[in-house]
Amino acid sequence: MQRRQLIQLATASLAATALGAQAQAFPSKPIKLVIAFPAGGPTDITMRSLAENASKILGQAVIVENKPGAGGTLPAQGLQSAPADGYTLAQIPLGVFRMPYTTKMTWDPLKDLSYVLNVTGYAFGLVVRSDSPIKNWNDFVAYARANPGKLTFGSTGTLTSPHLTMELVANKLGIELSHIPYKGSADLMQAVVGGHVMAAADSTGFAPQVEAGKLRVLNTWGDQRLAKFPDAPTLKELGLDLVQNSPFGIAAPKGTPPEVVKRLHDAFKKAMEEPSYVQALARYDMLPNYMDSAQYLKFAQDTSAREKVLIDKLGLNKPQ
Structure with missing residues (x-):
């Protein structure tokens, strides 16, 4: 019995040593960070800044x-x-936590990911072309009431936060809107500027177009007005008891060694603190929003429960 215990202890010690060596040697080659939206949008621009900073800290390209x-x-x-x-990481937008309720799937976002850290979040709002006859939110609602189903709005995809928030707003006001999904902010902005949709619900990826005088902000969705758009009221100010923001972070595959997760966490946390990243976020009225691995997992669990309530309310549950 004593011999068996000694062998087990030795095996455990060797395993711990191997894991420690693996973490110490990590990374020994480039790391891939997969993001959920196209090139040229706010996610792409800010995450590339973060990846560049992390590359310098890790000593390998991200x-x-x-x-x-x-x-x-x-x-x-x-x-x-x-x-x-x-060596493979992914951005985790909030929509991931809705998947179990809207899609038949074989994996669980809460159990089958290794959460590394949260890095920032989107601020949202609704925009129209600057020459649109819809000058403000009251005009938007009045047009929708007078023309059921004819007011088109685009979002960054079906079941994303912008899409679902607009559906919830329409539900509360008893109006009917026509939703058109796009793959990301860059495509969506081209569509609304080009007049292919009447409005766009998006993160503040619309900021450059607003600053160029091509778009007008009807409202924003945070708890307070955005500093960059002080004239745009919040949904709460417009009588809708809604606040929508959307933190996102980085995860690794399930089973990634804890020492490797910690190495990634520490590097990306330091990368978040670099002025270049903070400046890239500020371009879109975004802020650093740090959560460590444990806090990020807790956020995922809480968000998943909250999103189930929203999906149930809108009747968007997956087919049985």
Whole structure:
């Protein structure tokens, strides 16, 4: 019995030593960071800044790969078949936590990801072309009431936060809107500026177009007005008891060694603090929003429960 215990202790010690060596050697090659939206949008621009900073800290390139579509959930799905070695990471938009309620799936976002850290979040709002006859929110609602189903709005994808928030607003006001999904902010902005949709519900990826005089902000969705758009009222100010923001972060495949997760966490946390990243976020009225690995997992659990309530309310549950 004593001999068996000694062998077990020795085996455990060797395993711990191997894990420690693996973490100490990590990374020994480039890391891939898959993001959920196309090149040229706010997610792409800010995450590339973060990846560049992390590359310098880790001593290996962090290469951003764009994988848009499916409401921003493709990177998380891709982690299910990636090796659990820390060399493939994914952005986790809030829509990932809705998936179990809207889609038939074989994995669980709460159990089948290794959460590294949360980095920031989107601020949202609704915009129209600057020459639109819809000058403010009251005009928007009045047009929708007079023309059921004819007021078109675009979002960054079906079942994303912008889409669902607009559906919830329409539900509260008893109006009917026509939703048109796009793969990301860059495509959506081209559509609304080009007049292909009458309005766009988006993150503040619309900021450059507003500043260029091409778009007008009807409202924003945070608890307070955005500093960049002080004249745009919040949904709460407009009589809708709604606040919508959307934190997002980075995860690795399930089973990634804790030492590797910690190495990634520490590097990306330091990368978040670099002025270049903070400045990239500020371009879109975004702020650093740090959560460590445990806090991020708790956020995922709480958000998943809250999103189930929203999906149930809107009747968007997956087919049985």
